[in-house]
Amino acid sequence: MDTRPRAGRSGPPASLSAGLATRIHVGGQPTPYAFAVLEAVTKIPPGAVMTYGDVAEYVGSGTGRHVGAVLSRFGHEDFGSGDVPWHRVIRSNGEPNPSSPGEAIRRLVADATPLRPGGERVDLAVARWDGQD
Secondary structure, eight states, X not given: OOOSOOTTOOSSXXXXXXXXXXXXXXXXXXXXXXXXXHHHHHHSOTTOBEEHHHHHHHHTSSOHXXXXXXXXXXXXXXXXXXXXXXXXXEOTTSOOOTTSHHHHHHHHHHTTOOBOTTSSSBOHHHHBOOSOO
C-alpha cells in the first residue's frame, strides 16, 4: 500500500509506522506510559533494584528498551514527585545504567544496595525487588 499523500490531498498517510504509535514524548510532556514507568521507578526502595525488563513487566506493557528510553529522556527531571531514582534500574546482568555507570554505582552504594565482589555489579539474587510492598 502506498502511504504517500496524493497530489491535492492533505493529511496523514493512510497508515502510520508502528514507531509513531509508541512515542513516549508528546509536546514536551511524558506520555501516560512514560509517567507509569517513572511512577514505578519511584517505588523501588533504597537498597533494591529492578531490571529494565522488570519495570516493563511491572507497568504491564513495553519492553526494557522502552523503559530505558523513558529514563534517558525523563529520569533526571522532577515531575512533582521528587527525583526519579534512575540508578535503581539496572541491566539484567547486574550492570548499572550504561550512560552513567560511575554515578549509578555511587548512588547504589549510598543506598546500601548489595553488590557483587568487585563492586561493579549489583547482586541481583539479593537486591532484586519484586514490586511487592
